[in-house]
Amino acid sequence: MQMSNKVSELSMLEAINETLHSEMARDERVVVLGEDVGRNGGVFRATEGLIEKFGERRVVDTPISEAAIAGSAVGLAMAGLVPVVEIQFLGFSYQAMHQIAGQIARLRYRTQSRFEPQITIRAPFGGGVRTPELHSDSLEAQFANIPGLKIVMPSTAADAKGLLTSAIRDPDPVLFLEPLRGYRGIRDLVPDEDHLVPLGQANLVKKGDDVVIISWSYQVELSKRVAESLEGEGISAAVLDLRSIVPLDIEAVTEIVSHCGRAVVVQEAPETGGFASEIIATINDECFWSLEAPVARVSGFDVPYPVGMLENLYVPDETRIHSAVLKTMESG
Amino acid sequence: MQMSNKVSELSMLEAINETLHSEMARDERVVVLGEDVGRNGGVFRATEGLIEKFGERRVVDTPISEAAIAGSAVGLAMAGLVPVVEIQFLGFSYQAMHQIAGQIARLRYRTQSRFEPQITIRAPFGGGVRTPELHSDSLEAQFANIPGLKIVMPSTAADAKGLLTSAIRDPDPVLFLEPLRGYRGIRDLVPDEDHLVPLGQANLVKKGDDVVIISWSYQVELSKRVAESLEGEGISAAVLDLRSIVPLDIEAVTEIVSHCGRAVVVQEAPETGGFASEIIATINDECFWSLEAPVARVSGFDVPYPVGMLENLYVPDETRIHSAVLKTMESG
Amino acid sequence: MPKPDDKQLQMILEDMVIARTQAGRLWNLQRQGQVGTIAPIDGHEAAIVGAVHALETESDWVLPQYREPLGLRRYGAEVLDTFMLYNLGHPAGGHIPEPIKVAPSQISLGASIPHAVGLAWGMSLKDEPGVVLVFFGDGASSEGDFYEAGNLAGVLKAPVILFCINNQWAISTPTHLQTAADSFSSKAEAFGIPGVTVDGNDPAAVYEAVFNARKRATSGKGPTLIEATVYRLGAHTTADDPTRYVPSDDLSAAQEKDPVHTLTQDLKNRNLWNDTKQNEVETAALERLDEAFERAKNTPLLPNSLMDHCFVSDTSRQLRQRSMLMDSMGNANE
Amino acid sequence: MPKPDDKQLQMILEDMVIARTQAGRLWNLQRQGQVGTIAPIDGHEAAIVGAVHALETESDWVLPQYREPLGLRRYGAEVLDTFMLYNLGHPAGGHIPEPIKVAPSQISLGASIPHAVGLAWGMSLKDEPGVVLVFFGDGASSEGDFYEAGNLAGVLKAPVILFCINNQWAISTPTHLQTAADSFSSKAEAFGIPGVTVDGNDPAAVYEAVFNARKRATSGKGPTLIEATVYRLGAHTTADDPTRYVPSDDLSAAQEKDPVHTLTQDLKNRNLWNDTKQNEVETAALERLDEAFERAKNTPLLPNSLMDHCFVSDTSRQLRQRSMLMDSMGNANE
Ligand SMILES: Cc1ncc(C[n+]2csc(CCOP(=O)(O)OP(=O)(O)O)c2C)c(N)n1
Ligand SMILES: Cc1ncc(C[n+]2csc(CCOP(=O)(O)OP(=O)(O)O)c2C)c(N)n1
Ligand SMILES: [Mg+2]
Numbered sequence A, B: 001m002q003m004s005n006k007v008s009e010l011s012m013l014e015a016i017n018e019t020l021h022s023e024m025a026r027d028e029r030v031v032v033l034g035e036d037v038g039r040n041g042g043v044f045r046a047t048e049g050l051i052e053k054f055g056e057r058r059v060v061d062t063p064i065s066e067a068a069i070a071g072s073a074v075g076l077a078m079a080g081l082v083p084v085v086e087i088q089f090l091g092f093s094y095q096a097m098h099q100i101a102g103q104i105a106r107l108r109y110r111t112q113s114r115f116e117p118q119i120t121i122r123a124p125f126g127g128g129v130r131t132p133e134l135h136s137d138s139l140e141a142q143f144a145n146i147p148g149l150k151i152v153m154p155s156t157a158a159d160a161k162g163l164l165t166s167a168i169r170d171p172d173p174v175l176f177l178e179p180l181r182g183y184r185g186i187r188d189l190v191p192d193e194d195h196l197v198p199l200g201q202a203n204l205v206k207k208g209d210d211v212v213i214i215s216w217s218y219q220v221e222l223s224k225r226v227a228e229s230l231e232g233e234g235i236s237a238a239v240l241d242l243r244s245i246v247p248l249d250i251e252a253v254t255e256i257v258s259h260c261g262r263a264v265v266v267q268e269a270p271e272t273g274g275f276a277s278e279i280i281a282t283i284n285d286e287c288f289w290s291l292e293a294p295v296a297r298v299s300g301f302d303v304p305y306p307v308g309m310l311e312n313l314y315v316p317d318e319t320r321i322h323s324a325v326l327k328t329m330e331s332g
Numbered sequence C, D: 001m002p003k004p005d006d007k008q009l010q011m012i013l014e015d016m017v018i019a020r021t022q023a024g025r026l027w028n029l030q031r032q033g034q035v036g037t038i039a040p041i042d043g044h045e046a047a048i049v050g051a052v053h054a055l056e057t058e059s060d061w062v063l064p065q066y067r068e069p070l071g072l073r074r075y076g077a078e079v080l081d082t083f084m085l086y087n088l089g090h091p092a093g094g095h096i097p098e099p100i101k102v103a104p105s106q107i108s109l110g111a112s113i114p115h116a117v118g119l120a121w122g123m124s125l126k127d128e129p130g131v132v133l134v135f136f137g138d139g140a141s142s143e144g145d146f147y148e149a150g151n152l153a154g155v156l157k158a159p160v161i162l163f164c165i166n167n168q169w170a171i172s173t174p175t176h177l178q179t180a181a182d183s184f185s186s187k188a189e190a191f192g193i194p195g196v197t198v199d200g201n202d203p204a205a206v207y208e209a210v211f212n213a214r215k216r217a218t219s220g221k222g223p224t225l226i227e228a229t230v231y232r233l234g235a236h237t238t239a240d241d242p243t244r245y246v247p248s249d250d251l252s253a254a255q256e257k258d259p260v261h262t263l264t265q266d267l268k269n270r271n272l273w274n275d276t277k278q279n280e281v282e283t284a285a286l287e288r289l290d291e292a293f294e295r296a297k298n299t300p301l302l303p304n305s306l307m308d309h310c311f312v313s314d315t316s317r318q319l320r321q322r323s324m325l326m327d328s329m330g331n332a333n334e
């Protein structure tokens, strides 16, 4: 086995932490800022050890001011630094929306590249861990409609490393969304060495011929389990992990949907205006004629993300994905 | 002619102004707040005359604090008042996103109706008038993915009156989006008397058999013109004006798409994650089998809303809608 | 009479002891996995209870952040009952019943401050008596919402009390990283309103400050910003490990000034409190908490709860989602 | 030497006269429909030019709101050239070329203030010399961004100058409806930084304040908030009708203190300025503006401009959109 093939089993959280360490070591322009990212190492420990290793100048505990955190990242980038921002929970990116959508996403465009927003914004989100309000909401579709932002949503620890590395090195702004349930709930083999997964390349995590389940982030985990259990029922289900929704790997979607003729899109977000709609619209554009049945979508409901006791009803689970697949198979 | 049948030709702006006058006269709980809504009558004069008629207590010029404007509306509603908020341009609703999406939209749900957000937020938006940055952006899809908000987007002066009346009286929060180009560019006959158009009922503004053009807000105006010119080319095109995207009139969409078998969806917003995707996903859900061709979408491009000289390239125009219809007719 | 009399001090201590006692039990319930994340009140009792005792519960609103509910007993038993539902993650935990003028916890830092200003403004527009007191932390004071709303309140002369509990920490962030201002109350300067700092371990001082601010507000003179300085004696929440960042010397020093102990000692010295009373209050507090907990656990979770209360009536898509949900729950029950 | 000497005052007046002259021509161009909406500089010249003359253009950044560009001549001719492109709605109007340390106009009120703080912070992290001066209005000071960024700057001791031009109006909203604070500079209290109010009609006073703030910043002592009080002598923009709300008495009083007239008179009295000079400067200013306008009009609009500069390289969807656009433009040209 070669050096470069060495791997370690890590949780997604460990993979993220390791990546932050190695990117800060590799490029001294990288600075980390956010609430409780320093001494405390982040409320989930994603930034653990950074302040000890890289010091208070490069790892900064900010006041509780999401807009100023995102907004000052614009200035840091103008100064030639590479800010990696943590928003403590994605729901609080709303406080910074005018900076993220109104400024960061447009900086390159409005200045015709005089200023370059090499900014990564990391934020946890997603259900299943009974958090208080605004901690679990899946807002990716709202960001996807904002041109100028890349949106990356890994589903494995290895991808978390490979995609976060690419995100930090990417000259464009990247929203890097980390599933709360995956922090400790997802573990897999992560290359020890420098590991880059290019942004915008979906991953066909399971091949299949009858139907494809398309998803991203933690829902890929559930989709894989469903796809495996379907084997026993004689249904050959592929699973496509989008990895990033912007850029969207239209080619990968088209190829596998054309192959299978049937598709189910799974998201945690509310149904109306969720990113699943965009996938369906894309399929309609690109491979309508190969569809043997309407594309199914499995989503959260069109209500605010609910309190803990209702969470299990809200977040798509294996049962809901499974029955959507069966229904799709019966259709047409 | 009966009293109740009297109509006047008004611009959309005049219809909005008249409605604000009549709703404030009708219900003393209605208060109007926002930047420059008082003495100046609003930068477009939508609130003209209100402060003179209803006084400084009910028509309030606020500091330039969109978050506090939207946030204080929550408190006003808790006090039993009916705030009608103006955000000077929709792009600046980003500054209030945490209040609109995080608080207003959830107030009823999180308090199980102890508090009721009878709040209307009016904001102009949309292209074609060479405004500075962030004045023209079509953000409706971003709001549509936020459960708990209704989103109303009139295309005629009469609807502006009928829908704004319904919005103000609706116990749920309504985002009422006014197309800049329509303020003076749209004129039609508006009932003088109380006029209510229920939220969530689309309007089939033109019947047709071959293809339906689905749109909302100012794009309906363009779609109508295209549909009329298509008659001369032997194509019978229907035009469906959604009027509100939440609630969405799924039945009306289904009915006309099933009838025509072909559809084109037109929006000003960027393509990726725009509300057109949701319409296509809805068609996929509801009437896939009646489609004779993939649904076409005509959109802005996936770049930030551009500066004045590029606007005409960006905003869908009659030519683009027209060629999308022709392409759809040729397909399949 | 801005100072609380002895009777009031006894009632204040009683509420403080109850809050402290119930917080302990709640912590244990969380450790047993019986309730969700808890933000302990320890160290904040005098500030919260002292403030609330200076209000008129019939006319004055309280908008809490999230650490306060156990200290709001004066507003009625329903506050605790609802709080226990909230701690279970029950949807009814957000509905404190009428006519209690208390809002549910606010997780989004600072977001309630403009609500408070709007509510106070609305009350004055309707010529209703009363004021609004909104609680928030030193950390929350860094949010734009605090500043925008404070500035708006100043312009409107809204009858609102902006009550900042400076417990020296925002999770792991100490106040010197939160602001370079001399004090949190000095931020009032930016709004053109009075700002006062009080010792939040001294309930009488807090009472007095709120009493005066209330008087100012109800006489049309507008808002006041009060900073009550305390020390967070416990963890930020049950999910936090404060030993990572709280210097143990600072903590010990703060424990010396524990507001519950201090007032207990004071009233004992003056024969206004004794161990028997203490035991009675503690026992009753635990019984009351357990009762509220049992009641909460037995509050049925209606299957409709997920879809209800988004809008007054469902959109057609929500109707379809609702029936899909009912079907799948029906299936699950079979 | 914090006071500008006579030579500097002459250069300041020259820049002020140029700004005023060009603003007049720009207004006319707008009225002829030749350029987009304009926010006139009239009344703000001393504040802007005085501030800019106290900066080191090689090391110090200026982040304008939208009223300032004509006053930034000291930063190089390219500022005007780019501004004219901006006024035409040309995409190159957002790109002030390297190495000029001026950002393009900011329409989103207050949004540049955190940028300024971050930029200043970044410069200090990189041990680069220089400061950042960000312009914003009395109205913009009510945005959360101002407060959050001011507070952050205080904590970080960032070398930034927060320069508030209080021109008494935010469109139609007078300052007493904008804030109840004693002054805009008193908001500095909330950030723990110094705040000073200067007469913005007096360029020497402005120069001195910025000079001192700059010294403070470069010596590591952190930010300063400067409020320059002026009066908006013109309309908010070409789209505004100030006669609806500006009391004519106030306006006449302000016209008496017109900063351009005042300094002209002053320097004339001291034989540092005369009508010949005035005419020369005005004529050259108009020529320069016309030249910049012509150049802007002749700057080709590349068909790729719509799609370029969103990302460094297109997504596949953008590629498809780009070719669709090219096709349709090809068709349109046929
Ligand atoms: C807008 C927002 N940002 C971040 C958080 C995450 N968060 C929860 S509590 C907390 C610290 C709050 O500190 P403070 O306001 O001082 O209140 P304390 O917990 O000390 O009582 C943070 C950052 C949040 N809840 N809301
Ligand atoms: C965030 C935001 N809200 C609202 C507006 C609309 N608007 C443009 S200029 C203006 C007034 C600004 O006043 P001030 O900051 O005092 O600057 P001045 O025009 O007086 O120089 C307003 C409200 C905006 N551009 N940005
Ligand atoms: Mg605190």
Ligand SMILES: [Mg+2]
Pocket (backbone or CB within 6 Å): D137, D138, D139, D165, D166, D167, D168, D169, D170, D171
């Ligand atoms: Mg102003």
